Amino acid sequence: MKICVIGTGYVGLTTGAVLADLGHELYCVDKNKLIIEKLIEGEIPIYEPGLKELIVRNKKRGLLHFSTDIQRVIKECPILYITVGTPTKEDGSQNLTAINEVIDTLVQTITSHKTIIIKSTVLPGTNEWIHQTLIEKGIDSRMFDVVSNPEFLREGNAVFDMMNPDKIVVGGKSPQSIKIIQTLYEKLQAPYIITSLTGAEMIKYANNALLATKISFINEIARICDAYNVEVTHIAKALGTDNRIGPYFLNAGLGYGGSCFPKDIRALEYAAKRRNVNPEMLRAVQNVNDSQIDLYIDKLTNQLTNLDGKKITVWGLAFKPDTDDIRESRSLLLIEKLLERGTEVHAYDPIVNSFEPAITIHHDMYEAIKGADALIIATEWNQFKTVDWKKVNELMKGNILVDGRNIIDPKVVRKHQLQYIGVARQ
Numbered sequence: 001m002k003i004c005v006i007g008t009g010y011v012g013l014t015t016g017a018v019l020a021d022l023g024h025e026l027y028c029v030d031k032n033k034l035i036i037e038k039l040i041e042g043e044i045p046i047y048e049p050g051l052k053e054l055i056v057r058n059k060k061r062g063l064l065h066f067s068t069d070i071q072r073v074i075k076e077c078p079i080l081y082i083t084v085g086t087p088t089k090e091d092g093s094q095n096l097t098a099i100n101e102v103i104d105t106l107v108q109t110i111t112s113h114k115t116i117i118i119k120s121t122v123l124p125g126t127n128e129w130i131h132q133t134l135i136e137k138g139i140d141s142r143m144f145d146v147v148s149n150p151e152f153l154r155e156g157n158a159v160f161d162m163m164n165p166d167k168i169v170v171g172g173k174s175p176q177s178i179k180i181i182q183t184l185y186e187k188l189q190a191p192y193i194i195t196s197l198t199g200a201e202m203i204k205y206a207n208n209a210l211l212a213t214k215i216s217f218i219n220e221i222a223r224i225c226d227a228y229n230v231e232v233t234h235i236a237k238a239l240g241t242d243n244r245i246g247p248y249f250l251n252a253g254l255g256y257g258g259s260c261f262p263k264d265i266r267a268l269e270y271a272a273k274r275r276n277v278n279p280e281m282l283r284a285v286q287n288v289n290d291s292q293i294d295l296y297i298d299k300l301t302n303q304l305t306n307l308d309g310k311k312i313t314v315w316g317l318a319f320k321p322d323t324d325d326i327r328e329s330r331s332l333l334l335i336e337k338l339l340e341r342g343t344e345v346h347a348y349d350p351i352v353n354s355f356e357p358a359i360t361i362h363h364d365m366y367e368a369i370k371g372a373d374a375l376i377i378a379t380e381w382n383q384f385k386t387v388d389w390k391k392v393n394e395l396m397k398g399n400i401l402v403d404g405r406n407i408i409d410p411k412v413v414r415k416h417q418l419q420y421i422g423v424a425r426q
């Protein structure tokens with residue numbers, strides 16, 4: 001059966017490539033013609049390990065296609081995946097512009113039955129609303145099914161995560177459409193959670209909120225550890241041995257960033273308030289995350305007395321390793337705060353080479369620290385874990401290392417006369 005993926009960003013492109021690899025016939029479209037033209041020419045618009053190989057292989061197999069003719073492709077495909085962006089506005093409400101545009105395209109295009117699979121993260125009630133809106137806009141309810149199939153991949157691990165999901169969540173009303181999803185994923189080994197449309201939406205938000213909560217929890221614990229001179233990574237390791245807690249998402253540091261946690265937690269808070277629920281935990285999670293960067297800046301300021309005129313280098317611009325994504329990156333916020341304090345900011349990232357606000361970006365991590373008063377590690381890229389600290393000390397003017405991701409052993413850098421700044425590190 002022909003499958004169309006609408007929106008070829010991080011999720012859509014991975015969905016298209018993985019489904020093609022599973023043997024299905026995929027047609028990917030995007031309203032951004034430039035992206036599609038690039039993909040047709042063999043260029044991959046995003047950095048995601050393993051994705052390029054998957055795309056090339058499946059294009060060659062004749063299973064993966066890219067098209068700028070959105071309407072024709074939608075007409076020809078009985079299964080449609082919606083993977084457009086769903087950003088949040090300032091107040092936490094969801095910006096459904098892209099979803100609305102897709103609805104309008106569907107209304108103009110549907111002439112045969114469609115299984116519409118919503119993979120975009122949308123707030124509880126949105127899938128029901130999409131269903132209703134299609135009917136109100138004139139589509140016969142027998143001509144389509146709406147199924148919610150939220151995505152749990154992590155950027156930087158997207159292909160692996162989609163090929164090896166922990167669970168497959170499917171929300172819907174029609175048993176046939178749920179069966180279709182099970183057929184699409186029959187080669188994947190994962191338990192199914194079959195629920196209502198709203199149940200599936202809620203699972204996605206609760207999942208992200210719980211992961212973000214673990215991060216803010218360990219960051220708060222780190223603050224307390226810091227006050228008692230206790231090493232937080234030891235505490236996290238001990239917590240992780242408890243099967244009920246698990247070892248993941250307990251790495252303290254600058255906090256969570258990215259295109260999803262910040263926007264999704266804000267959106268869930270908004271959704272709760274709309275139904276008169278006071279989401280105290282979600283607020284606390286965000287409060288901790290919001291103040292995490294200041295904690296590091298205050299420690300740095302204590303050492304340098306004043307940041308004005310100081311040259312500070314930031315290693316890592318992406319919101320996490322193995323991605324080129326800088327949406328709501330912690331580095332972005334950190335750099336803004338440094339610039340506000342009159343700092344001259346230099347940066348290096350293995351993949352990201354353009355950034356707003358404008359700062360000096362270097363192509364070599366050591367070049368970036370020449371003459372610097374301090375170095376801040378803001379992203380946990382692997383290459384920052386094995387550093388020539390002797391060389392760092394020689395190149396820098398000052399000797400301060402701020403480890404914003406707890407990836408460095410303080411004792412090692414101290415051996416090279418560098419001063420280690422972290423939260424609750426010994």
Ligand SMILES: NC(=O)C1=CN([C@@H]2O[C@H](COP(=O)(O)OP(=O)(O)OC[C@H]3O[C@@H](n4cnc5c(N)ncnc54)[C@H](O)[C@@H]3O)[C@@H](O)[C@H]2O)C=CC1
Pocket residue numbers: 006007008009010011012029030031032035083084085086098099101102119120121122151152153154155259260
């Ligand atoms: N990035 C991630 O790691 C994950 C994202 N999600 C969710 O998946 C959704 C997509 O996220 P990303 O892939 O990161 O977004 P993205 O911004 O990378 O990609 C969205 C794509 O949709 C296209 N688009 C927008 N309006 C369109 C329209 N009317 N017709 C056709 N294409 C259109 C855009 O041009 C863009 O290429 C969001 O709801 C997000 O919350 C879920 C799990 C993981």
Ligand SMILES: O=C(O)[C@H]1O[C@H](OP(=O)(O)OP(=O)(O)OC[C@H]2O[C@@H](n3ccc(=O)[nH]c3=O)[C@H](O)[C@@H]2O)[C@H](O)[C@@H](O)[C@@H]1O
Pocket residue numbers: 121151152153154155156208211215248249250251252253254255256257258259260261319320
């Ligand atoms: O809904 C989404 O978009 C996705 O959001 C996250 O994935 P992602 O944002 O790609 O990356 P994560 O690995 O979760 O990292 C998010 C942020 O948390 C930070 N983090 C992560 C783990 C940790 O222990 N500590 C910590 O500060 C990372 O540095 C990063 O800034 C979830 O992990 C995915 O399951 C989900 O599908």
